[in-house]
Amino acid sequence: MSSPRSTQWAQLLALPDQPALPLQGRLRAAVVQAILDGRLGPGAPLPSSRELAALLGLSRNTITSAYLQLMDEGFLEARPRSGVFVARDARPVAAAPAEPLVGRSGQSGQPPDWSARVLRSLLDRPTLAKPDQWRSYPYPFVYGTHDPQLFPTEDFRECCARSLARSQLPHWTPDFETDDVPDLIEQIRTRLLPKRGVFALKEEILVTVGAQHAYYLLAEALFDERKFVGLEEPGHPHARNSFSMRNPRWVEVAVDEDGLVVDALPAVDYLYVTPSHQSPTTTTLSLERRQWLLRKAELQDFVIIEDDYEAENLYQGTPMPALKSLDKTGRVIYVGSVSKSLSPALRLGYIVAPRALIAELRATRHAMVRHPSAFLQHAYALFLSLGHHESHARRVNQAIQQRLALAAQALQEHLPDFEFRMPQGGASLWVQAPAWVDAAELALMARSHGVLIEAGDVFFATPPYPCPFFRLRLSSIGASHIPAGIRALALAVEELAQARGEARPRAVRPH
Template sequence: MPRNPRATQWTQLFALPEQPALPLQARLRTAVVRAILEEHLRPGALLPSSRELAALLGLSRNTVTSAYLQLIDEGFLQARARSGVFVARDARPLSAAHAEPLRGRNGQASAPPDWSQRVLRSLLDKPTLSKPDRWRDYPYPFVYGNYDQQLFPTEDFRECCARSLARSHLPHWTPDLETSDVPDLIEQIRTRLLPQRGVFAPKEEILVTMGAQHAYYLLAEALFDERTRVGLEEPGHPHARNSFSLRQPRWVAIDVDEDGLVVDALPAADYLFVTPSHQSPTTAILSLARRQWLLRKAELQDFVIIEDDYEAENLYQGRPMPALKSLDKTGRVIYVGSVSKNLSPALRLGFIVAPRALIKELRVIRHAMVRHPSAFLQHAYALFLSLGHHESHTRRVNQALQERLALVAQALRELLPDFRFRLPSGGASIWVQAPDWVDAPGLSLMARNHGVLIEAGDVFFAKPPYPCPFFRLRLSSIAAAQIPAGIRALGMAVQDLAWACGEKRPAAHRAH
């Protein structure tokens, strides 16, 4: 028996979206709202009864009834006694009236602006870390930018978000903060995070940012111009370099060796950006002696240090080295930290610790840009910290990363023994030096053909060597079980590159 055309229409119109994370009732509400907003259902249109729609979609009647009731409460639907459920008259917001633009005498529109001439500060030509489209589909992503599904503390973070939405907590984050931050988060940073790094600061010296990159931008906006001499590690952090470059400072390259920043014979600079905890990208840890000498140099040569305490929490051996900020007695260190990087890079919560006169200026600049970071997220993360979830999550992450580092090291030694690296004592990556004939950007492209993503090392250099044999293997986005196969696939890419370059590789170096 042919199906009722009306039933077919309803089935197609209310097809549930492919969002398995949402309950069936929410997916049905989404389908109904979409049909209304896209004008497939006009105001006053009669909807099928809950019994009829439940039968058509294979849902329980209670699910449909609950969806209808919530949409009635939200003003999309209207119930009429003994008549049924209808689309409410004001269900759709009013749209702007149609109008035609004015045109010249010839009826033609004028030429659009030439944005290539109008943009004054472009970053399009600046090298940076990037990933291909649909990079999550690659089986072996040795790159930064994803959270770990197995490690993400879903229940803990859900608890903190739910508590923040409790009516008793709403007054703590719903008002406009203007230039301020959520006091609970500042207190947790001040009393829980900073003391672990040996840093003690009053609340007036702490500013919350939307991640470390936002901190770089704010500092550049406040402190740099084309006359400012800015020292950067070489190789160094490309995101910091690009954020700073918008103010067009004068770059000063500072050498890095296996022990981090080379402090002796520092060239003249006004500011020096450094990642002493785990140098980005080499993972070298700056020794205590070098830290002390660097601070003394800052006094002697009159420069200010911008310390990004990069991956300081990810330490697997020994005791943490004190932050430069903890050793600073003259106010010459601006400290940049991340609150949420271990949880997910998408959460974007960081902070700056600096003298209160500078923090006061940065608050006004931040207000002009974004007013303040999400107050809801600040409050939820303050709870996450206060309940001890941050520390327990960090322990789990460190255990997992330590395992992954060991697996990568073992696979590299077995499958690519002529590739050099030093096993770091912390952090989430390994800096690898290939044989001199390898150019890492070319290897990176070749590796994609084998499902492998790596971070070519040229982007970390202001003046990269050629060929550039360095690359970084990031471990935060790849499961431990995938690592041996991923390095094996990378070895196959090395073989392909060697063949393309006419380079003969010893049989012992071939990946099997």
């Protein structure tokens, strides 16, 4: 029978649930947490390696190695013939709470009114959002995570390990100031861009912390309240919100089944466009419209910001050349991503533009974040150079193509009165519900059935009501869950119809 002391130690130093860490690392984390929480104070004795090994079911070598590492890091200290103790200065000294300021009237000072002081706020602007615990929903048709079945764990781990080799440290550990890791610039220049028909000098490429960072940099350098900026309607809400920080004058540009309606384009200074797979409708801008758009940019003297959104996700036909590849006068600024298909959390993108603008953006980026992680840049350069990026993209395309087919079949079966077009690429379906459906209301109803969808109103600068559009994103949900997810969505539609008193066509049920 275990003693109370043994039980206390077993509870205090229970290994955290971090399977990615080895046992020694998990034990070190448990000890450090107990020290920082104040549960193990300075000078507190720890169990011997033999005793703790028996309590936790670990080897004495694991305990000893963890203790030695914690001694090297200053958390523990050994005393001759006494044992192991918490070091006297292991826990940082907390600052004493300050006395409240008292004014001449004897009243305590009031905190600032931040709502009055903040000059540029995005809190009230619509954007793509998910509930806090969205990963616990069984049917997440939303953007936001990597696919554990597709993530190239071994390949990416190999590249990270190689970057940490001593011989590679000089390639990414120095302070790069305004520069980027040359290996990544070269991979972008010679491997990624030529696939889109784009050929650029190294001085014309800037690495960013994802595409959204690129939007913000461009807005900071180019926009103010006098500039007219054209955006697709519906369009990409993240670009709209990043651009809005400089308060330009918005110009809504219509989108149809062939992409941006170039003939209807009003006068603008800048035009943001997603020609490869329009966000959110997934349509591809035709070659004729691309050529006419470039000609209009010359005639009307405006600049195009091309976001080559999901250009690598192509399932049929031949790749449409990027606008940048057709640009002969330097009027196209190209925004791309190197990490989106791998994981949105990696945050690596880039801008291709004339060198004069890139030089300005480098200085702006330096003032903001200096430069994106050099380690990540170097590791991803290896990932590209070893061919892992291409093989991963092929696997992703095959998987998403399968998921699109499953989602289309399930929609036709369970929601036959909902309309959509199969995209040529990308990782989502843009769905139009019957006119009586408001997708934001449907999205709330669907949550109770475990389903998350992206309501379409967030993609519009001036959304209609009811807004019957929504996006089904397929990058965060496994293929096996898609049919059940659409069935659950159909149940939510039935509930919404009952609440609204609407009659619906009966869905086709499987035999």
